[in-house]
Each structure stands twice: as C-alpha cells, then as structure tokens.
Amino acid sequence: MKTFFAKTALCLIALLMLCPAGLSAQKNGKNADISKYLAGAVPVENGVVVFRKSYKAEGKTKEQLYALLKDYTWNKVVCGENKLPQARITEADSTTGVIAASMEEYLYFKKKAWVTHYARLYYQLVFTVRDGGFDAMMRNIHYCYDAESMPNSAPRTG
Numbered sequence: 001m002k003t004f005f006a007k008t009a010l011c012l013i014a015l016l017m018l019c020p021a022g023l024s025a026q027k028n029g030k031n032a033d034i035s036k037y038l039a040g041a042v043p044v045e046n047g048v049v050v051f052r053k054s055y056k057a058e059g060k061t062k063e064q065l066y067a068l069l070k071d072y073t074w075n076k077v078v079c080g081e082n083k084l085p086q087a088r089i090t091e092a093d094s095t096t097g098v099i100a101a102s103m104e105e106y107l108y109f110k111k112k113a114w115v116t117h118y119a120r121l122y123y124q125l126v127f128t129v130r131d132g133g134f135d136a137m138m139r140n141i142h143y144c145y146d147a148e149s150m151p152n153s154a155p156r157t158g
Helices: 002-024 062-078
Strands: 051-056 088-093 098-111 116-130 133-144
Touching (some): 062 098, 062 133
Antiparallel strands (some): 088 098
C-alpha cells in the first residue's frame, strides 16, 4: 500500500514538473501564425463569412419552387426545434423569387440530463428562386456564448 502511494506521488511530482515546460513550448497568442489553419477553411467574401450553394430542381417552375421553399422555411427553419422568438421571415417576394429569414436559435454543443452546453446563434438565410433551381446563402453569422451564466438545464423558449 505504501509503495502505491509513493509511486502515485512520484508520478504527480513528475507531471507537475513537466507542466511549465509544456506551456512554454506554446507560442504566444499574439505572435502565433495561425494563417495556415484558416486558409480556405471558411468561405469569405469582402472579409465576411458567407456560405453559398446552388440547387437544381429540373422540371419545377419558379412559382412551384417559391411555394415549396417558403413553406419549408417557415415550418422547418423558422419554427424549427431550437428556434427562438426572434426567428422570422423578413422578406418574401414571389416576383423576384427572394425568401429571406433572420434566424435566432440555440446551437447545442452538449445536451445531457445534468449539463447543457449551448450558444445562441444568429444568421440570415436567403433563397433566390428561379425556374429549375434556386440559390441558398447563409450570411451575417454570429453567436452569443456566455460560459459564466450557463444553466444546468436546457434553456426555455417562449
């Protein structure tokens, strides 16, 4: 029993002695070159993160796609599972084929019975509909993460 404690104490002392060496091996945050990790990882337009994707829907008219996308945006996105009261459709113009939704929802990192880890996520979705397809764009992405006020249970909506 004595040797177990002695070995454990030696291991702890060795780990504690190595901690400063491991910390000093890191570069200072101000001087660290992180450009190699960020290059091309996120699509940026004029210094702003914007995600774009085009979809084909051959055989569908602009009017059909507009109706389907507006219904989808309202039922699945705006009124989705993690939505918050500020989520809404901000523009819906059938003549130009534009549907825009300003979203506010919870983004869960960990959701367990005794620990809930999340951030409040804000973004704008814009669909531009045309005959035979549509373009989707996600922009104005930002979040609010307050680690000090994290509750132990899931946030309440409404």
